[in-house]
Amino acid sequence: MSVPILKQGEILIASIQSALSDRELVELRDELADRVGRLRSRGVVIDVTALDVLDSFATRTIRGIAYTAKLRGAKTVVVGIQPEVAFAMVQLGLSLDGIATALDLEEGMLLLQRWPK
Amino acid sequence: MNALCPMYNREREIKVAVEGERTLQGGGARVDDLHRIRELLERYLSPMIARSMLQKALRERNLSQERFRSGDAYKIASLLRRGVTLFVSEGDRATALQEFDALCQDIRPSVAPCYVNITSENDISVVRNEARRLCESAGAESYAIQKVTTIVSELARNIVGYAGRGKMELVPVTDPDRRIIVRASDEGKGIPNLELVLSGQYRSKTGLGRGLLGTKRLADRFDVKTGSTGTLVVAEIIL
Secondary structure, X not given: OOOOEXXXXXXXXXXXXXXXXXXXXXXXXXXXXXXXXXXXXXXXXXXXXXXXXXXXXXXXXXXXHHHHHHHOOOEEEEEOOOHHHHHXXXXXXOOOOOOEEEOOHHHHHHHHHHOOO | OXXXXXXXXXXXXXXXXXXXXXXXXXXXXXXXXXXXXXXXXXXXXXXXXXXXXXXHHHHHOOOOOOOOOOOHHHHHHHHHHHHHHHHOOHHHHHHHHHHHHHHXXXXXXXXXXXXXXXXOOXXXXXXXXXXXXXXXXXXXXXXXXXXXXXXHHHHHHHHHHHHOOEEEEEEEEOOOOOEXXXXXXXXXXXXXXXXXXXXXXXXXXXXXXXXXXXXXXXXXXXXXXXXXXXEEEEEEEEO
């Protein structure tokens, strides 16, 4: 597993360190779905600060992670989308509709903690 | 004074480096380019503004005098053009820009085109990294780099997902405008419903269909030729 997943209280933090291959992204999805159940987590933060490209596949997989986590009872926040990446996503017509986003890890954690239970 | 004012100190160092380096071997020609930019700026701007513009550009491009390589001067030049537009007085502006563009033309590095065979999913990130490297050496700005790398990523993924294998070519062109041409070709079965895909109505099960439409949206020029013996997608991005 190339993405470290940290546990902080009821929140899981997946910090993507480098550009991931498609297989690694899918692995991350499965691993998170599993851990949400095992560790009884209520929130997931996916930190994509280090990703230099979010193309249609990556966006779709991240959306998949968020929906999977939701069905398992956890809320997901995507943090750290870089300005250039956001710009390209808009131009590409990609969106993360219905998925919470925050500027960085700190904001994302705050958002999850304030979320009504 | 230097101890109290580190900024000033650094500026002096750069100046010394620029002038001292010319006598050194190897780095001479490269730093000479930087010197030419500086001379031009100082002809139209106060030395202080010229210096701080140059420094800001060095910082923004993550460059330093010590690690100055050929092509770096051009990277800086592409950032400085806006400063010339903004700070040179209106009367001199047209001439200054003309001279500046001529200088840029002169110091522009020639960037070799790049070819990558796409045979597996791993090649997607290989070609993406190549695209980034090529854009950077062509002096592209971050948003343009982002467009190119995203397009390259989408097209490479389409090759892997649909045709299995194919080729990608990245060709930097400077005439008439500075741009990168991305060619993705494969010998797969072709795209049967191209019009539908490009209309945006199409949703493939794998989500791959959106990539082509996205590429069309991101690119400044876009063309697809597809048939039962293969597909060629050409996308051009102006830098």
